[in-house]
Amino acid sequence: MEDAVLLKVSPQGIATICLNRGELHNALDDRMVELLTATLQTVAEDDSIRVVVLTGEGISFSAGHDSAWLRKLTEFDEARQRRDAQKLSILLETLDHLPKPTIARVQGSAFGIGAALVACCDVSISVSEALFCFSDVKLGIIPALAAPYIVRAIGPRAARRYFVTAERINAGKARRLGLIHQTVENDELEDAVEHMCRQLLLNGPQAMVAAKQLIRDIEHRDIAPEVIALTIDRMVALRRSEEGQEGVKAFLEMRKPGWID
Incomplete structure (x- = not known):
């Protein structure tokens, strides 16, 4: 077994x-x-x-x-x-x-x-x-x-x-x-x-986890001010994260991000 x-x-x-x-x-x-x-x-x-x-x-x-x-x-x-x-x-x-x-x-x-x-x-x-x-x-x-x-x-x-x-x-x-x-x-x-x-x-590992969590957190809620605030908080947090910074820099520098071999 x-x-x-x-x-x-x-x-x-x-x-x-x-x-x-x-x-x-x-x-x-x-x-x-x-x-x-x-x-x-x-x-x-x-x-x-x-x-x-x-x-x-x-x-x-x-x-x-x-x-x-x-x-x-x-x-x-x-x-x-x-x-x-x-x-x-x-x-x-x-x-x-x-x-x-x-x-x-x-x-x-x-x-x-x-x-x-x-x-x-x-x-x-x-x-x-x-x-x-x-x-x-x-x-x-x-x-x-x-x-x-x-x-x-x-x-x-x-x-x-x-x-x-x-x-x-x-x-x-x-x-x-x-x-x-x-x-x-x-x-x-x-x-x-x-x-x-x-x-x-190809995608940022932590970004995919965060995307899954975001959907769970908003899927049954109306598009109300608190939901909008939550989405702003999540976007800013990911943009300021190490992975988010690396991903944007890689895009601007036209290279692969660090999570891609």
């Missing part, structure tokens, strides 16, 4: 995290949730890592909950069920707030929590044959932990439809809804992800 989550870091600082239970469609159980959370926390604390790619082994990105774990969950008391839900919630929050740009490399279908992992990433690139689904209502439950991230990605109107119908969503529709940013053929996936990694490596 120690190999259920694999981490590989390239010389360029690209960390690839692979869900490695392909024979079980990378379904998550309690141990895998803990391993994935710990791996994300490790890459978050490593300053040498510039980009994080999340992918899966085998034909599926992630089938969501492991059926054996789901069976055990039904036998637990309320306190234990709450603890397990909290662990899964921490996993999603850790990925969503990761202080690195993240790419979901969706090589196969993603259901339930698997789709939530995709929605937590900054960029999502999927093969054209992938499917997405929230089938919880078929079991008499709901995709509660995934809901905040899915609603943010596809909007409440679409979420209402797919949460109550449990229909499967093909990759093209997932792209139109906003869950997926780009769809490609199987043999194009690696190149598409590598191209996006190269794009991200």
Whole structure:
């Protein structure tokens, strides 16, 4: 089980995290949730890592909950069920707030929590044959932990439809809804992800973190004076930062900034 989550870091600082239970469609159980959370926390604390790619082994990105774990969950008391839900919630929050740009490399279908992992990433690139689904209502439950991230990605109107119908969503529709940013053929996936990694490596590492934080801080607020003040503060802070000063100087001097090898 120690190999259920694999981490590989390239010389360029690209960390690839692979869900490695392909024979079980990378379904998550309690141990895998803990391993994935710990791996994300490790890459978050490593300053040498510039980009994080999340992918899966085998034909599926992630089938969501492991059926054996789901069976055990039904036998637990309320306190234990709450603890397990909290662990899964921490996993999603850790990925969503990761202080690195993240790419979901969706090589196969993603259901339930698997789709939530995709929605937590900054960029999502999927093969054209992938499917997405929230089938919880078929079991008499709901995709509660995934809901905040899915609603943010596809909007409440679409979420209402797919949460109550449990229909499967093909990759093209997932792209139109906003869950997926780009769809490609199987043999194009690696190149598409590598191209996006190269794009991200051109950008200031701290600036990308600050951009992610800014969006979280303003996305649900009206354009009011306090929001305008916040944006001014952030802009000035970044312009005065070491990275901001280096980036502007490099642009004016027509050279590469220090963060580009």
